[in-house]
Amino acid sequence: MRTLGAEGGERLALQTPEHVALQFELAPLGSRLLAVCIDVLIVFLAVVLVTALTSLLAGGGSGLGDIDADDPRLLVEAVAQLATFFIWNFYFIFTELRWQGRTIGKRAVGIRVIARDGGPLSSGLVFARNLTRDVEMLLPLMALASPSSIGFASGWGLALTWVWLGIMALMPLFNRYHARVGDLVAGTLVVNAPRETLLEDLVADRSNGDVATQHPYSFTQEQLDLYGIHELQILEDVLRRYPSHIDFDLLLTIARKIQRKVDWHAADGREPDAYQFLQAFYAAQRGRLEHKLLFGKRQERKVR
């Protein structure tokens, strides 16, 4: 099941065994690129570190003399070769198994791997999505660096190889899941790791934690029937962003607009404090809309 989210980001629903559909947002390609860059950097640093350490342990050997059969530099080379192979091929596998689909780079960016069928990330699946990295990343990069290294130096062979490598590397652009080849082979998706914090309820009165019904401003039912859920939640956003992201002038503009629209006038004729007014209006509006919701009327948009 695939639905388009309200923000335009691609959303996917995943049915839990308890029959509740959980919503996930596909990770944007930029985040994935950033995550893989971080991971490749870590791999690179790890390889350099291992090589440096072994050459230290092997006792320097920085001279460029003849290499005889007992030269420790040979051992260093062997260790470095093995380390490169294992770190490059198993870093992603190990971290994704260890932290359930989140390599260090993915954790930093806030994305994670999930199985397309919602199942657990088994080892076979993690192997599959990571063992194809050579073909997807390394080969195209090598081909870019030196075309002769891929076997065809010129002619049709080279052109075909380029097309083929291009398709492999750019696969995420060609399918609706933004899946790379490894994702297709393993049946996985990369999604944004959800991390929403629970903020204070806007209708709560901060002094005693109770619902704020004693506002100095009151509204009639007709005034509250004009706006819908969409507008309510925009107002929620605005109130949550004040004062860090939104200045008071904007609040004032919004408050005046609402007052004009619902034809509301202060009882004492003085202009109310914009924030207090909007908070009171939000509480009353949400109460009204939720009340309607209970009776099966879901008013999505404003009336006019």
Added chain:
Amino acid sequence: MPDYTLKSFEFRREREAQWRELEELVERVEKRGLQSLGSDELHRLPSLYRAALSSLSVARAISLDKNVTAYLEGLSARAYFAVYCRKRYLGSSALTFLLETFPQLVRGMRWALLLAVALVALGAAAGYVLTAQDSDRYFTFVGEDMAGGRTPAASADELAAVLTDDGGGTATMLTSFAAFLFTHNAKIGLLCFALGFVAGVPVMLLLFINGLGLGAMWALYASHDLGFEFFAWVMPHGVTELLAVCLCGAAGLAVGYGVVFPGRFRRLDNLARRGRQAAAVAVGAVVMFFIAALIEGFFRQLVYSTDVRVLMIVITATAWTLFFTRVGRTPVERLARTVGRARRAELEAAVREIEPLRPAPDTGATP
């Protein structure tokens, strides 16, 4: 003013403590794994998770607080992963993998394996015949760096010397040689698997080309009456190494087959199904490459007796045959042994029949 009691507010006030508790547990599971929870907390986790899910359902129905629904959506998803995506201990699962899953999977793709072996054999035969006819073709099949002095121009003595070359002889030299062999071969093997994605065509080519090189070299030695010595030189590790190459190839072919013939599954789903199994086989093959490199790097360079080398061939061939036919049998395979060969096909067909119906452990419906 009509006084609306905000049900969503009450709802949140009643349940918020539970959400916070779950959030704290999930946070710890994400950071340090399930084992970081005490037994009481472990007990609470599933019920808190279900409570959060029910909160989510209620919130979607009655609450218009966007922050609360988004929070519950995220919390439920994180708790879902913490509860259902169990983390196995890497050490013990590695052992089960090598001794049970790996041979089982290999048995499951025996036809692909046979095809891979046939392709290498075909390549070797072609390489042998073509080189025997015209020794100039040798360089078409064997790269300059691979040949290493073993050229058609070399004398029989020179060729024989390679067979007993100790590669420097010291432990240092041998270790670095083994490391080189391992990484080189394992890379080719993994490439074999990864290329299977494109209907398996590049895999077939790669297997065939590998066979060509082997056959050409054989023809070169055979032309100097060193055919048997060459066999005894290449096969002690070759049994393991070629088998591993064929396994990677078989894995690639199985993936390709999954793409071309999806059967009752959707193409993408079948690709995922096959891909997971094939990748596991490829990782098992990496372990085999490691063993092969040890044999090639040390045994071959230290033991020159043709008799002992032949003994090694027999030992490795028998060991792998037994390993892949006997080790880690599934209940179905054990049962099939007792009911006999005739019923076996029937039994396997029945298992295949129910496989798509059986839900994967701990998973919900497909999205």
